[in-house]
Every structure is written in structure tokens, then in C-alpha cells.
Amino acid sequence: MAVQGSSDILIDELYETTYRLRLFVEARLREKGASVARLRALRMLARSEKPLRMRDLSEMTGVAARTTTSLVDSLERDGLVERVRHPEDRRAFLVRLTPAGVVCHREAEELDREALAEATAGLDAEDRERLRALLARIREATG
Amino acid sequence: MAVQGSSDILIDELYETTYRLRLFVEARLREKGASVARLRALRMLARSEKPLRMRDLSEMTGVAARTTTSLVDSLERDGLVERVRHPEDRRAFLVRLTPAGVVCHREAEELDREALAEATAGLDAEDRERLRALLARIREATG
DNA sequence: AACACATGCTGAGCATACTCACTATGTGGA
């Protein structure tokens, strides 16, 4: 019982830490019209040599296809990406960064790096390895 | 640069771990018509001697007042809680568990304990303390 | 008593995620 009680608290702290970290990063990204979800998509588009299909973007960012539709809608409204018909597959769209999207990505990436470095400043290399190992053990247990 | 790159990965792992853990727990709670958000509210109502004001429930669960309104709407639709007018403050409602809510809470609490114990089964007491300390250091850096 | 301000809750609207159902299109086998 005492052991179970202690995992409750531990997991609460894990949730709380992740939540606060997210707020911390979101607050900085918002200044440049970005967000964690947006940055993930912009990053994949920037890394890719060629425009990406919606499907590929979904898989690379790790969210459901439907979520990508909404996200790309919003990025497109803001002029950061554009959808182009796939030249060979008429079902598909290709998504690519606009010049404004390239700029937004670059700035957001910089802010993200700064924020994450700041958030983990209290951890040295050994701490990071230790944390990584502990998190990996939880992931193993949760499939 | 290498250091910043490594915090990226570390934080991604933190997000990923929390996300998967959430799915793991949600899947179990769903069987009983509960969820993480619902359980948090049911738990506070169960712990309290007296019915709680919406405001108090918000503070105890750590979410915005508006979020509590929607959550209580949903719990009320499912017959797990009920709103009663506050006898002295006509602006306020008191929220209390119904008998069905008491049962749902008890079952969800049990499933939650099991799931969390399972998720953290790979960690001994020392690991937990270490993880807790590392998380605390991130929280310190993020305000 | 009356006004100013604070508090309690909810409507409206947004962001991020999900599932399920559907349309349009591609593809492989009979």
C-alpha cells in the first residue's frame, strides 16, 4: 500500500513536470506565432528535402492523420505552409513551407532550444543519462 | 550544441513517457466510464467531508474554473455527481457524488492504483527517489 | 442606501488530441 501510494505521487509529479515544461515552452514559442505542435510539423517539413504528404507528416510528428489536417489548416491560414496537389496521386496533397514558414521555423527552433536548455540547466550529463534511463523503464512497462 | 541537442532528446522522451503513461492509464479507466480528469475530480469529492463549490473543486484539481464547469456537466450527464444550489451563496453551486459516483470513484481508484503500480514496477524505492529529485530540478527551472 | 469592486459560474471560441464514417482515388487479382 505504501508503495502504491508512492507511485501515485511520483506519477503526479511526472505529469506536473511535463505540464509545466510545456507551458514554459509554449509561452516562449507563442511570441513567434508558433507552439509545440506547430513546431513539430514545421521541423519535419524543414528537415525534409521534398514536400511531405499529409500522411507522412502525421507519421513523422506522431499524431493521428485527422489532427494533421486541422494543424495544416491552421498553418495554411497563417501562411506558413501550403498544400499542393500531388502530381501523381490525386488523393494526396503535398505540404511545403512557405518563405514565412521557413522564417517562423528558424525562430521557433531557436526559442525552443533556448527554453529546453534553460529547463534542463540544473541537470548535468550524468543526471540526464539517469533520467533518460528511468523514463525508459517506465516506457517499457507501459508498452 | 551537442548539449542542447541532448536536452531536445531528453525532453522528447519526457513528453513521450508521460503521453504513453496517460494512454496506458486512460485505457484502463475507460472500462469503468472514468478518465484521468474525471478521477481527479471524483477523488477530491470523495476525500471531502462536505460537497465542494465549483471553485474549490477547480483549485483542488488544479484546472481552470471553466474546465471544471465542462467536466462537472459531463459527470452530471452520466449521473456521477450532482449540482446543488449553495444554501447561503446564491452565486455558487455545491457538487457532490451520487451513489453511482461513489461506486465509479472506488472502481476507478483501484484501476488507477493498479495501472500506476504496473507502470512503475521497474523502479525500486531508490529509483523513485532519484526520479523525483530529477523531476523536481526541472520544475525549479520552469517556475 | 448606493456605488464600486470582487467573486462564482458559464457562454463563446480556440488549440490539441482522439475515433469513426465517408468520399475519392489507387491497385491488384479474377
Next chain:
DNA sequence: TCCACATAGTGAGTATGCTCAGCATGTGTT
């Protein structure tokens, strides 16, 4: 060739969170 099945994207609906605006009510001050 044509039918069955798979795949690409999105509409509809839901859950969980947020902010801002607004109404009703409480409270304290003059």
C-alpha cells in the same frame, strides 16, 4: 476489364485544456 480492397484526406463529434467576456450576486466603503 472490373470488382474488391487499401489508402489519402477530411467531416462530424468528443475530451481535455485554455482565455476572455459577461451576468448575477456578495461585500465593503462612503
